[in-house]
Amino acid sequence: MKTRLRPADLAREHGISTQAVRNYERDGFLPSAARTESGYRVYTEVHAAALRAFLALVVAYGHATAGGIMHAVHADDVERALTLVDRGHAQLTRDRETLNAVRTAIGSLPVAAIPEPATAGWSVGELARRLGVTAATVRAWERAGILGPGRNPATGHRVFRTADIRDAELAHLLRRGGHPLDHIATVVGQVRTAGGTEPLAQALATWQGRLTARGLAMLDAAARLSAYLASRP
Known part of the structure; x- marks a missing residue:
């Protein structure tokens, strides 16, 4: 498994810019990246899993809720993250x-x-x-x-x-x-x-x-979030 990734590697998978990847890290949606001696970011498969989870959550729950879920995960508050997920499912049920x-x-x-x-x-x-x-x-x-x-x-x-x-x-x-x-x-x-x-x-x-599309997006987001949680140290 490839363990050292560049911003461009993460960006290419999703068709986004490298600046967007850096912005997501800055905003706390990805875990902080290590740096080389020359100051370049070094991402790993954990960061790739985080980005997949965040972007899937955006589709399913919207940017604000997706960000809140990732912030909760990175604060080691999984209960808070799951509460936000539950609220999204409850809203879908009401709809x-x-x-x-x-x-x-x-x-x-x-x-x-x-x-x-x-x-x-x-x-x-x-x-x-x-x-x-x-x-x-x-x-x-x-x-x-x-x-x-x-x-x-x-x-x-x-x-x-x-x-x-x-x-x-x-x-x-x-x-x-x-x-x-x-x-x-x-x-x-x-x-x-x-x-x-x-x-x-x-x-x-x-x-x-x-x-229906939202419900399917929630299923996809749940799978990607679960994969990210399993990949974290």
Whole structure:
């Protein structure tokens, strides 16, 4: 096994610059390199394993978390490193749950039945009566960030239009399914960002693909991190 490596050797494997390798060492993402008498860095297979682990972690968890994991490892705080890994997996699980909730919600929402309100929009009471809930419930959804109705400039009263009614229908459906308000806010936000349920339905396959890619990246990162931990003195 080759034990003495130059910055160029590490850089070439990943298609990055030698300066990037030196920067990663400076930032603590790689262990410190030994130096020759003339001041040149001398890397080893341990440094190569560290670089593979760090770059894989960046893909899986993002630069900040990847850096935090490597800093924890180099501080001999493996528990901290594993906690950061666990948080990434927990976030992926939450994202999968959100995706499934969105898919279920938009598949069950009676979009065609959503009426177009009058020009002035619906009041809190009118929306509450449509859904069979109390006006206080509608206001609670607004406080949770699920609904964002406009206001009548003359009276200051809430005005709910078609998009607001769609969001309220989603909220009502998800609440009946037992989802907490913060989860519902995330789902409704996804629908709102996509511009409606139909564009969001078309984007679900892409969203699923991103989650799958992230999960596979986490598997790869875990293997490379494990290999690096095993290679350390």
